[in-house]
Amino acid sequence: MPVDFERQSLPEELAAAGLRSTEPSFFIWLGVVPYLTQEAIFNTLSWIAGIPRSEVVFDYSEPAEIRDAAGQAALACHAARVASVGEPWISFFIPGELAKSLNDLGFDEIEDLESGDIAARLSGAPRGATPNSGGHIIHARRSF
Numbered sequence: 664m665p666v667d668f669e670r671q672s673l674p675e676e677l678a679a680a681g682l683r684s685t686e687p688s689f690f691i692w693l694g695v696v697p698y699l700t701q702e703a704i705f706n707t708l709s710w711i712a713g714i715p716r717s718e719v720v721f722d723y724s725e726p727a728e729i730r731d732a733a734g735q736a737a738l739a740c741h742a743a744r745v746a747s748v749g750e751p752w753i754s755f756f757i758p759g760e761l762a763k764s765l766n767d768l769g770f771d772e773i774e775d776l777e778s779g780d781i782a783a784r785l786s787g788a789p790r791g792a793t794p795n796s797g798g799h800i801i802h803a804r805r806s807f
Contacts, residue, residue, distance in 0.1 A: 668695070668703045674710055687716035693800075696721050697752040704754060705764070708803075712769040718804040719770075725797040726755035734797040758799065770803035 666676045674684065682688065690711055696704055711719050727735050742752050762773050776784070781800060782793035 668699050668707055673707055684714050688714050690719040692719055692721035694722065696723050697754055698750055699754055701754050708765065709768050712805055715807065716805060718802065720800065720802045722798065722800050723756050723761065724752065724799070725757065729757060730797045733794065737796045761801070765803045770805050772804040772806055774802045776800050
């Protein structure tokens, strides 16, 4: 079911689809966050955090100014490609600041994997063997 996070009410759309927001829920929100405003992102995360024992997995990207030269080049390349088809990336996060914001919303367990760690998990390579490109996958859980 498609939802326009900038214009539609996610709680209303999911309730219409049968979600019971009083029961534990797991949300996979991949490939969406970079394209949304921070207001839409935090409205959604706040709503998810309000569901007891809820969890969310989403991806995000670090801003250019905290990346090394290779990470800045990778961002410029990928961002130009998606912008050229009318889908620019508009939201970026500093990992520690995002973790604090998630804690403030009520998530009490947070695992943030940078791209190098993701590659190591998938390939079996030692951690740190693959450089961080600035991309992340984060898992946030509200355990109560």
